[in-house]
Amino acid sequence: MQIGQGTYSSVYRARDLETGKVVALKKVRFVNMDPESVRFMAREILILRRLDHPNVMRLEGLVTSRVSCNLYLVFEYMEHDLAG
Numbered sequence: 552m553q554i555g556q557g558t559y560s561s562v563y564r565a566r567d568l569e570t571g572k573v574v575a576l577k578k579v580r581f582v583n584m585d586p587e588s589v590r591f592m593a594r595e596i597l598i599l600r601r602l603d604h605p606n607v608m609r610l611e612g613l614v615t616s617r618v619s620c621n622l623y624l625v626f627e628y629m630e631h632d633l634a635g
Contacts, residue, residue, distance in 0.1 A: 559588075564628060574611065577624040596624070 554575070555562035563576045579592060599610040614623040 567625075573628045575608075575626040575628045576614070577626060579622045579624065592622070599624070 552564045553561055554564050559580050561578045561580075563578065565574055565576045566572070567574050596610070596613070603609070608626045608629070610624060610626060612625040614625060615621070616623070
């Protein structure tokens with residue numbers, strides 16, 4: 552179920568099939584695979600993996616799709632966001 556959308560990504564509520572835990576999947580859109588946007592995304596992933604703070608959503612993993620060439624960032628799920 553889609554729970555949010557931005558310029559470069561959509562966020563879905565999903566369930567981890569191995570643990571049964573509810574997670575948030577951020578589907579990243581690579582419009583033209585521009586090297587600069589790929590570098591920016593790689594830098595964002597590196598920063599998110601290093602962050603460990605109670606006020607920042609924790610990046611739990613990465614998932615790739617061979618069929619659609621999509622990248623999904625797996626985050627812990629929260630019932631509300633900053634707008635709420």
